[in-house]
Amino acid sequence: MSDIKAPGGRRWLFNIGIAVIVLYCLVPFYWMVVSAFRRTSDIGDNSPLPSPFSLDNFEAVFSPAVGFWRSLGNSLVVAGTTTIVTLIVGTFAAYTIARLDFRFKNIAAGIIIATSMFPGVSLIVPLLKLFTDIGWINTYQSMILPSLSFALPLAVWTLATFFRQMPKELEEAAMVDGLTRGQAFRKVILPLAAPGMFTTAIITFIAAWNEFIIALSMVNQKEMKTATVAISQFTGAYGYDSPFGTKMAAGVIVTVPLVVVVLIFQRRIIAGLTAGGVK
Amino acid sequence: MTATDAPPQAAAGAPKKQPSTAKSDPQKHGRLALLLLTPTFLVLALVIGYPLIAAIRESLYQKAEGVDESGFVLEGERFVGIDNYSAIFTGESAERFWNAFFNTTFFTVTTLILEIVIGVTMALVMHHALRGKGLVRASILVPWAIPTAVSAIMWQFIFTADGVANEVLNSQILWTTEGFQAKIAVIIADVWKTAPFVGLLVLAGLQIIPNDVYEAARVDGASAWKQFWRITLPLVKPALLVAILFRGLDALRMFDLPFVMIGQRKQSVETLSMLAQEEASQLRIGPAAAYAVVLFVYVSLIAYAFVKLLGADVIGEARARAKETKQRKAKAVTA
Numbered sequence: 001m002s003d004i005k006a007p008g009g010r011r012w013l014f015n016i017g018i019a020v021i022v023l024y025c026l027v028p029f030y031w032m033v034v035s036a037f038r039r040t041s042d043i044g045d046n047s048p049l050p051s052p053f054s055l056d057n058f059e060a061v062f063s064p065a066v067g068f069w070r071s072l073g074n075s076l077v078v079a080g081t082t083t084i085v086t087l088i089v090g091t092f093a094a095y096t097i098a099r100l101d102f103r104f105k106n107i108a109a110g111i112i113i114a115t116s117m118f119p120g121v122s123l124i125v126p127l128l129k130l131f132t133d134i135g136w137i138n139t140y141q142s143m144i145l146p147s148l149s150f151a152l153p154l155a156v157w158t159l160a161t162f163f164r165q166m167p168k169e170l171e172e173a174a175m176v177d178g179l180t181r182g183q184a185f186r187k188v189i190l191p192l193a194a195p196g197m198f199t200t201a202i203i204t205f206i207a208a209w210n211e212f213i214i215a216l217s218m219v220n221q222k223e224m225k226t227a228t229v230a231i232s233q234f235t236g237a238y239g240y241d242s243p244f245g246t247k248m249a250a251g252v253i254v255t256v257p258l259v260v261v262v263l264i265f266q267r268r269i270i271a272g273l274t275a276g277g278v279k
Numbered sequence: 280m281t282a283t284d285a286p287p288q289a290a291a292g293a294p295k296k297q298p299s300t301a302k303s304d305p306q307k308h309g310r311l312a313l314l315l316l317t318p319t320f321l322v323l324a325l326v327i328g329y330p331l332i333a334a335i336r337e338s339l340y341q342k343a344e345g346v347d348e349s350g351f352v353l354e355g356e357r358f359v360g361i362d363n364y365s366a367i368f369t370g371e372s373a374e375r376f377w378n379a380f381f382n383t384t385f386f387t388v389t390t391l392i393l394e395i396v397i398g399v400t401m402a403l404v405m406h407h408a409l410r411g412k413g414l415v416r417a418s419i420l421v422p423w424a425i426p427t428a429v430s431a432i433m434w435q436f437i438f439t440a441d442g443v444a445n446e447v448l449n450s451q452i453l454w455t456t457e458g459f460q461a462k463i464a465v466i467i468a469d470v471w472k473t474a475p476f477v478g479l480l481v482l483a484g485l486q487i488i489p490n491d492v493y494e495a496a497r498v499d500g501a502s503a504w505k506q507f508w509r510i511t512l513p514l515v516k517p518a519l520l521v522a523i524l525f526r527g528l529d530a531l532r533m534f535d536l537p538f539v540m541i542g543q544r545k546q547s548v549e550t551l552s553m554l555a556q557e558e559a560s561q562l563r564i565g566p567a568a569a570y571a572v573v574l575f576v577y578v579s580l581i582a583y584a585f586v587k588l589l590g591a592d593v594i595g596e597a598r599a600r601a602k603e604t605k606q607r608k609a610k611a612v613t614a
Contacts, residue, residue, distance in 0.1 A: 011409065014404055014407045014408045014409070015408065015409075015411070017404035018404060018405070018408045018410070018411045018414075018415050019411075020404075021401050021404060021405070021415055021418070021419065021475075021478075022414060022415055022418045024471070024475075025418040025419055025475055026418050026421060028422075028430075028433060028434070028471060031433070031436075031437060031443060032429075032433045032436070046442075046443050046446050089318045089322055090319060092315040092316070092318060092319070093316050093318070093319035095315065096311075096316050097316075100308045100311060100312045100315075101308050102308045102309040102312040102313075103309060105312075108312075108316060108320075111320075111323075112319070112323070115323050115327050117525070117528045117578060118327055118331075118575070119531065119532035119575055119578050120532060120534070120552070121532065121534065121551075121552040121555045121556050121559075121570075122334055122555075122571040122572070122574060122575045123326065123327065123330040123331075123334075124556065124571075125330075125334055125337065125558075125559045125568045125570075125571040126329075126330045126334045126337055126564075126568065126571075127333075128559050128560075128562075128564070129333075129337065129562075130333070132562070145325075145326055146326060148326050152319060152322055152323060152326075153323075156319060209426065210425075210426035210427060210428070212427060212428045212534070212538075212539075213534045213535065213552070213556060216538075217556060217559065217560060228426050228428040228429065229428070231428065231429060231432060232428050232431070232432065232538075244432075244436045244439070247432050247436070248432075248433070248436060251425075251429040251432055251433060254426060254429055255424065255425050255426065255429055258424045258425075259420075259424050259425075262420045262421075262423075262424045263420070266416055266420055267416075270416065270420070270479060270483075273423075273476075273479060273480075274479055274480055274483035
């Protein structure tokens with residue numbers, strides 16, 4: 001259908017446009033990857049391919065002095081727990097907003113979406129004081145609890161989109177067949193919603209994995225820092241001023257698993273991101 | 280702030296459909312809805328409601344320092360009323376606050392404009408392109424998936440004095456040092472990460488515009504430019520407005536990028552979030568809370584103004600309905 005829209009002359013223009021977009025998105029990322037594979041001493045090199053190719057930077061990242069494995073583990077615990085809690089709590093709310101009729105429905109939806117606009121730092125100030133008082137600084141829960149503030153609205157909104165896409169007749173038929181609404185939800189809706197829930201889990205996990213300001217504020221012990229905070233504070237295994245090689249390698253390690261997952265599930269993720277209209 | 284003015288019942292109760300037994304009993308749904316919504320609202324009250332109230336309270340207190348008149352060392356905190364706020368707006372720290380306020384607003388406005396222009400262009404290209412759709416869809420998700428802190432380090436590296444940016448531009452700009460160039464560097468890094476996302480949202484809006492609208496316009500002899508202004512833009516407006524609202528509010532709380540890329544206490548890029556976070560990390564809770572409340576009020580006002588003035592419809596269902604009616608209207612006009 002779109003070939004009617006683009007007459008022959010302009011078609012190649014759009015193809016160039018596509019190439020420009022791809023380059024725009026990938027070139028800076030490519031630069032990080034390339035630089036990660038240079039020798040530490042070649043980091044100022046601006047050639048498009050690493051020569052000679054080297055894994056020095058990756059060895060430096062995983063040297064025991066840096067303790068990056070621990071940071072990755074911390075990120076996994078915080079983002080994983082946040083995602084699981086969010087999905088368990090949020091699924092019910094999302095189903096309710098997508099499928100049930102009740103008064104104040106728009107208000108309930110409005111409140112949930114309004115909370116997603118809340119500036120993170122406004123939470124951190126009072127929570128920092130509270131967590132200091134109760135000795136929660138440098139704990140996982142001090143990062144997980146505040147992370148729910150942005151993860152939960154995001155998950156509810158994305159999930160509601162997926163629930164809304166499923167035909168209403170499904171559960172109506174199940175209820176006509178004698179199932180209660182709860183049974184219809186468990187036996188009919190939930191299995192069918194599994195792909196949507198999986199997508200929501202990915203989107204929520206990425207948001208929690210990328211979180212920075214909470215993890216930065218709530219933790220000052222090296223052993224408890226998440227990967228994003230740890231990278232930003234690398235002082236370098238070799239004691240250089242700005243260990244960009246190590247930082248680039250760490251950046252690649254933190255990013256590439258996400259990018260691979262995102263590429264595998266790109267269609268679903270785009271559906272989840274756009275239909276909700278929410279980040 | 281975001282509720283639409285449509286009557287709540289009309290939103291879901293499709294009048295055409297045969298109401299099932301469960302549906303004719305709103306009370307039953309009401310109770311079930313309450314039950315199912317409770318966990319989410321409890322969590323939100325705990326992680327957002329409580330901190331918000333606590334922040335407002337803290338902003339009226341200060342850590343007690345020094346000794347009182349009878350020579351006792353003061354401990355704990357004391358009520359100072361609006362002192363923390365007046366200190367922000369007129370006191371010693373006023374200059375720093377207004378600078379951060381300006382930076383925050385400047386970043387928001389500039390990145391939003393660039394994101395809209397680049398994002399809409401990207402969406403149009405992707406919508407019309409015949410080949411490479413899979414590739415472009417995959418690559419457009421890469422900037423989105425990269426953590427902001429990592430992208431900040433990546434751009435910091437690109438912008439080093441002898442880095443690739445200076446080589447490509449054949450310049451010798453010290454991008455990441457204090458000055459206007461630091462602002463530019465932050466804006467470039469932010470737009471790189473977020474414009475593709477805006478493009479994605481706008482593309483979704485473009486894809487639901489029926490093709491016959493364009494055909495009719497072409498039959499009527501409308502130029503491509505005219506089609507864009509008269510058809511594409513009005514029809515994609517709801518999706519675009521929501522994207523702008525969310526991106527704008529995200530930009531207002533910008534923290535990671537300037538913090539990691541340029542650094543703390545850098546006048547040229549310090550935002551309100553950075554200011555509040557730094558005060559909090561020094562455990563100067565009173566002033567920090569005041570900054571946090573000011574930022575919250577600022578964000579809320581912008582969101583409110585946006586929803587009221589531009590009619591950004593953030594609740595998806597209502598948006599879908601608006602789109603339907605618009606499409607119907609557009610169809611009726613061109614039929």
